[in-house]
Amino acid sequence: xxxxSTDRLTTTLSGGRLTVRFxxxxxxxxxxxxxxxxxxxxxxxxxxxxVRVLALTGARGTFxxxxxxxxxxxxxxxxxxxxxxxxxxxxxxEQDAVxxxxxxxxxxxxxxEGAVSGLALDLACVCDLRLALPDARIGDPRVRSGxxxxxxxxxxxxxxxxxxQAMRILLLGETLDAAEALRIRLVHQIxxxxxxxxxxxxxxxxxxxxxWEVHKMQVLGQLDLDFESAMxxxxxxxxxxxxxxxxxxxxxxxxxxxxxxxxx
Numbered sequence: 001x002x003x004x005s006t007d008r009l010t011t012t013l014s015g016g017r018l019t020v021r022f023x024x025x026x027x028x029x030x031x032x033x034x035x036x037x038x039x040x041x042x043x044x045x046x047x048x049x050x051v052r053v054l055a056l057t058g059a060r061g062t063f064x065x066x067x068x069x070x071x072x073x074x075x076x077x078x079x080x081x082x083x084x085x086x087x088x089x090x091x092x093x094e095q096d097a098v099x100x101x102x103x104x105x106x107x108x109x110x111x112x113e114g115a116v117s118g119l120a121l122d123l124a125c126v127c128d129l130r131l132a133l134p135d136a137r138i139g140d141p142r143v144r145s146g147x148x149x150x151x152x153x154x155x156x157x158x159x160x161x162x163x164x165q166a167m168r169i170l171l172l173g174e175t176l177d178a179a180e181a182l183r184i185r186l187v188h189q190i191x192x193x194x195x196x197x198x199x200x201x202x203x204x205x206x207x208x209x210x211x212w213e214v215h216k217m218q219v220l221g222q223l224d225l226d227f228e229s230a231m232x233x234x235x236x237x238x239x240x241x242x243x244x245x246x247x248x249x250x251x252x253x254x255x256x257x258x259x260x261x262x263x264x
Contacts, residue, residue: 004041006033010059011041016052016205016263018045022120027065028058030119031072035093038123039100046104052205052263054104056127057111063136066118067094094119094151102126102152102220105213107204111197112136112178112187122151125160125186128216131197132178132187139175159223161186208245209263217241 004011008024008031020041022028045051058064078092101108101123110124113133121140124130132138142149149170157166165184168174181187191197204212217237222230244264252259 004037006037009034009037009041013050015202016050017201018051018054020054020056021059022057022064023059024068027115028060028062028120029068030064030066030123031068031070032075032093033072035097036075039097042097042100042104045106049263051106052207052209053107053109053201055109055111055201056101056123058113061135062114063110063112063116063124064120065115066120091150094122098122098126098152102156105216107207107209107212109201109204111194111201112138112181113194117175118142118149119151122149122153122156125153125156128212129189130187131200132181132190133194133197134178134190134192136178136181136187137175138178138181138186139173140169141173141175143171144173206261208243208249208259208261210241210243210245214238214241214243 008022008028010021010023012019012021018041020038022030022034024031024034042054045054074089075093078096107129108127109129109131110127111131111133112124113136116124116136116138118140121138124138140149140153154166154170157169160166161184165186169176176184176186178187178190182190189200191200214237218230218234221237222233225233245259245261248259248261
């Protein structure tokens with residue numbers, strides 16, 4: 001089910017964890033084929049009860065240095081929407097992949113190591129959590145090449161770390177080390193080794209991930225609502241989404257044991 005349409009994006013499903021890995025042999029650059037494959041994987045995972053968490057990572061100690069110099073063939077499904085002109089093609093495939101990842105209501109975790117740059121940062125920032133290895137170098141240098149980022153980062157980043165720090169990253173094109181990214185809360189935790197990150201991600205896979213989904217629906221859906229509208233939205237989400245694990249949580253508490261959640 002998760003055979004990627006390109007060998008530059010690999011997938012592995014084990015123990016409820018769907019690992020999606022950038023792997024192109026050259027700084028794990030992202031092209032149109034990778035974006036299409038990522039969007040497809042996210043949409044498939046949304047309806048797969050076997051997937052409890054999606055982990056986004058990169059091969060050989062590098063998350064991704066961003067967009068490829070040669071993005072490859074323009075996707076056929078966007079063929080009628082490719083404008084001509086000196087400004088280049090619109091970032092429709094990029095936006096589609098970012099939307100697909102952000103719209104996946106299951107837990108999503110980005111494991112950041114080595115270079116995390118440009119388009120790769122966009123994708124990392126729409127994940128729920130970001131874990132960083134000490135060698136991570138995180139930034140958005142697109143402004144330094146006269147390129148405007150039009151892939152959602154201008155919306156997402158200020159909501160993650162505030163306008164001031166977002167402006168610093170987007171306008172100055174600075175590259176941050178892991179410690180600085182943690183200080184400004186761009187990443188949630190620094191892990192000393194990939195095995196430590198695996199432990200965090202595997203623990204998430206055992207959580208009541210359906211409850212995670214319902215919380216996520218509320219947080220993302222209410223970002224731009226006033227308080228009273230948010231209250232109504234929360235009520236609507238509660239009334240239309242059942243969390244079966246709630247009963248297991250109560251029963252485990254009564255029996256003084258660890259709960260065995262199913263993600264439903």
